[in-house]
Amino acid sequence: MASSAVAELKTTPRLLLGPGPSPVHPRVLRAMSTPLLGHLDAEFLVIMNEVQGMLRAVFETKNPFTLALSGTGSAGMEAALANIIEPGDKVLVLVNGVFGARMVDMVERCRGRPVKLETSWGQVFEVSQIEEVLRRERPVKAVALVHAETSTGAEQPLEGLGPLCHDEGALLIVDAVTSLGGLPVEVDRHGIDVCYSGTQKCLSCPPGLAPLTLSSQALEVVKGRQSKVQSWYLDLSLIADYWAEGRRAYHHTAPVSMVYGLREALRVVLEEGLEARFARHRRNSAALLAGLAELGCEPKAAALHRLPSLNCVTVPSGIEEALVRQALLRDARIEIGGGLGPLTGQVWRIGLMGEGSWPEHVLALLFALERALAAAGHRTKPGKSLAAAVGVYAKEE
């Protein structure tokens, strides 16, 4: 059998500074290599409780319904929408990038009626714009938006959105895939009803689980549904029976090793502390952007709305971006991301997420990028980019 001859796994070390996965802490990798408990073992149930408690801390919520779904961030998005929407429900979706557009697709597949509020990629929405559409389109079941748009690097402000939605009788659904653990999400303070994320971004755990939290109002909506959720696998009322202490009814076999990894990743996050972690993400992003400016790369997102975790910047004119990315990977073993959709070929997406967000990684990237750009014929003064980044670090100390 030819395929039995597949050789042992050998991989090149990579510095993962793309849109995710981010570098995983060695402690997380080690935790994942722990021999397995059964998914209904009393010891494993304690581990689930611990994960739930730590997820609440990171989401900054008291929601009892807080858990990790057995799928990636996109499964989190689908669970969030499919459990809330029933056929015919109107859902206001804010679209300013790939992931807002994905939400619209999912709303349609749930047989909801999406109302799109759009703006150009890299821009964000004002509260007043949302308010206007909400009033015009009454009744709206839910407002769905992406907090951290991975395709553009834009951060949608959440201030005031919870009360606005609730006044209109709508639930607020927030995608925090590229923000949770890297910048404040503050589920309870903002009145978010459904919030989900992925493990492979600012939590620096491998991809495979989707942290998810539901407010009591959202849970009431799920429990009061007239129709069954179309997905059995993502049916939150069934999944809740497995995660709820005292019940632990078998639904599907939990991905035990991934839960071990997430548990350790959350420990790492909380040992650092959220405030310190957020400050670290801001500082490294500021240094990176200062350095990139010297290379002719400008942020795509509007000022004041730039994600520290995902830096989406323009490619200097005349440069074929894919060749530069290939050179970075080949010569410096650094991964960064290209553009998606209309931004293909125009931008780079540089993730400084979790374990990716450290000064040495910023410097390594600026050094390698300067050389790759020089090799591609782009004129820059050697070392100027690094000096700009170092200047930011010096100023902040």
Place this chain on the structure above:
Amino acid sequence: MASSAVAELKTTPRLLLGPGPSPVHPRVLRAMSTPLLGHLDAEFLVIMNEVQGMLRAVFETKNPFTLALSGTGSAGMEAALANIIEPGDKVLVLVNGVFGARMVDMVERCRGRPVKLETSWGQVFEVSQIEEVLRRERPVKAVALVHAETSTGAEQPLEGLGPLCHDEGALLIVDAVTSLGGLPVEVDRHGIDVCYSGTQKCLSCPPGLAPLTLSSQALEVVKGRQSKVQSWYLDLSLIADYWAEGRRAYHHTAPVSMVYGLREALRVVLEEGLEARFARHRRNSAALLAGLAELGCEPKAAALHRLPSLNCVTVPSGIEEALVRQALLRDARIEIGGGLGPLTGQVWRIGLMGEGSWPEHVLALLFALERALAAAGHRTKPGKSLAAAVGVYAKEE
């Protein structure tokens, strides 16, 4: 923050002889601790190709569409059904345990019309019974059945089912969660159109991925759909674009570490060889059943239709089964499963899957179970059960 005080991960070693997860080979755990490549890295795409090739070998198929879904076996079931079924489609589902019943639920959620063919738990279906219903219910879009019913330990014979379904214009969908890698599934020989499994059973990889293969006929049905698949996350036409060599379009972030683990698990399977592996599963199951008979435990499944991977046996009368399972876990650190649904309290489900299926584990379990039963007041002659198992091993050599 109280939850930051969660202590380091400490788990008790367990011998996992329940209905899954099964014990994971140390090489698989080690592979999972490999630092991550990006999910679009050329090196990772080679790894995906290797996984696909090895999955084809294990499924015994030439299907180009063979991959690992980013979810557990239940996600595989949902993908299999949701991608084939359009609203109004009639699907014949064979129900003789928990997982057949789950299929009916999923067919309904896909707005298909399930036609149930039922028999009592532990029994299997004759070809003629299926044929009769197929003729009566024309046209039937698909026949869905569980090859290895984890809730009863029964193996549904697959011989002749592919041609029968195809003559009736129906697709054959087979759940091989508890069979793949432990007993023959032979996708191509049986004419199976959609076959899925889980990683945590006879493949001895942690739970989290669902191997899946589609025949060209099934793929045509998926591509010719009138309506979008209701699940975006499990939409196989989108997922195919990521797994297809030469395309690799971003869909969702693949669970990189789990793919590393599966790759190593498949290498272990193919190094042993399928025939040797199947023989090992049969031999250890025979020894276990011989030993269990001496303890008063009889197989639930009909003779000739007993799964070597999942031995579902009756609890001796007068024994409170949960207490015995607790004693096994506490005193011998062995996990076995209890009954589901109508079999709750009546049976034990003892998995001998992959790395769980070795003589030393059979002997360890019989020794521990004999002691636990004796402590519970059940009379057995010490050592008789072990002797019976040893006798089977002696005879086969």
